[in-house]
Amino acid sequence: SQQGEEDPQALSIQEGENATMNCSYKTSINNLQWYRQNSGRGLVHLILIRSNEREKHSGRLRVTLDTSKKSSSLLITASRAADTASYFCATDRGNQFYFGTGTSLTVIP
Amino acid sequence: GEEVAQTPKHLVRGEGQKAKLYCAPIKGHSYVFWYQQVLKNEFKFLISFQNENVFDETGMPKERFSAKCLPNSPCSLEIQATKLEDSAVYFCASSQGYEAFFGQGTRLTVV
Numbered sequence: 001s002q003q004g005e006e007d008p009q010a011l012s013i014q015e016g017e018n019a020t021m022n023c024s025y026k027t028s029i030n031n032l033q034w035y036r037q038n039s040g041r042g043l044v045h046l047i048l049i050r051s052n053e054r055e056k057h058s059g060r061l062r063v064t065l066d067t068s069k070k071s072s073s074l075l076i077t078a079s080r081a082a083d084t085a086s087y088f089c090a091t092d093r094g095n096q097f098y099f100g101t102g103t104s105l106t107v108i109p
Numbered sequence: 110g111e112e113v114a115q116t117p118k119h120l121v122r123g124e125g126q127k128a129k130l131y132c133a134p135i136k137g138h139s140y141v142f143w144y145q146q147v148l149k150n151e152f153k154f155l156i157s158f159q160n161e162n163v164f165d166e167t168g169m170p171k172e173r174f175s176a177k178c179l180p181n182s183p184c185s186l187e188i189q190a191t192k193l194e195d196s197a198v199y200f201c202a203s204s205q206g207y208e209a210f211f212g213q214g215t216r217l218t219v220v
Contacts, residue, residue: 031207042113042200043211086149090209096165097142097202097209099152 004089004100012106019076021103023089024069030092032065034074037086037102046074046087081109111135115201115212116183122191122219130215131183134203140164141184142202142209143176152200158184191219 004025013019023032031050035043049056049065049072056063062075076083084107089100114133122128134141143155154168158178169176173192178184188195196219202209 033208035211042213043202045208045210048208088152092207092209096154096157098154099144102150104149 004091004098006087006089006100006103008103009101010104010106012108013079015079015081015107015109017079019079019083019105019107020073021087021105022071022073023100024071025089025091025098025100026070027091029067032063032072033090033092033097034061034063034072035088035090035099037088039085043088076105079105079107081107083107113201113203113210113212114183115199115215117215118213120215120217122217124193124219125190128188128191128195128217128219130186130199130201130217132185132201132203132212133183134178134201135205135210138203138205138210140204140206140209141178142204143184143186144200144202145197146200146214147197155186155199188217191217193219195219 004023006023033048034046037043047058049063060077065072086102086104088102090097116131141158145153156166156169156176157164161178173189176186198214198216200214202211
């Protein structure tokens, strides 16, 4: 399967702390993207990192990509209760997106 | 439109009935994808289109599932003779190359 794996499966932190989640994938990619899914809702695109990039920032989000290890990490700094959601990485290869199994993040106020 | 619109939001069908889901992609996007999310984590790829042509259908259970993307019409995903295991949220996404924009999903419940 080309599906990614994410860890941890679940993460619980206090508001204000940083949250780090990791994604590993199996095949070469063009891009890697991170999405957020609030309970019962659709996926919201957070950030895209291309295969020739190593790090990217967007607001409180920092994404790294290590193509040699086929892994990526998403760091959310100064977390807020509103960040509580599931986070998925998605890789694209041949115009199909392959999703990881997701990390469920709970930020405790 | 500027967002992917999926209808209906909820659909309940008796086992063996037909279910039809619709998706209006973002105007100008050439690619449409359908995914099935069972429980709360795994997204299973079903099918993708490039304009009205099937691009990749490796995830489709072909005996009961079919999909179309015709010009000037919403895309559709149809399930003939639904089974209990088809209960899931079905997401549609559209893309113009890199970023995929997702709809809010259709929750199908087969009873």
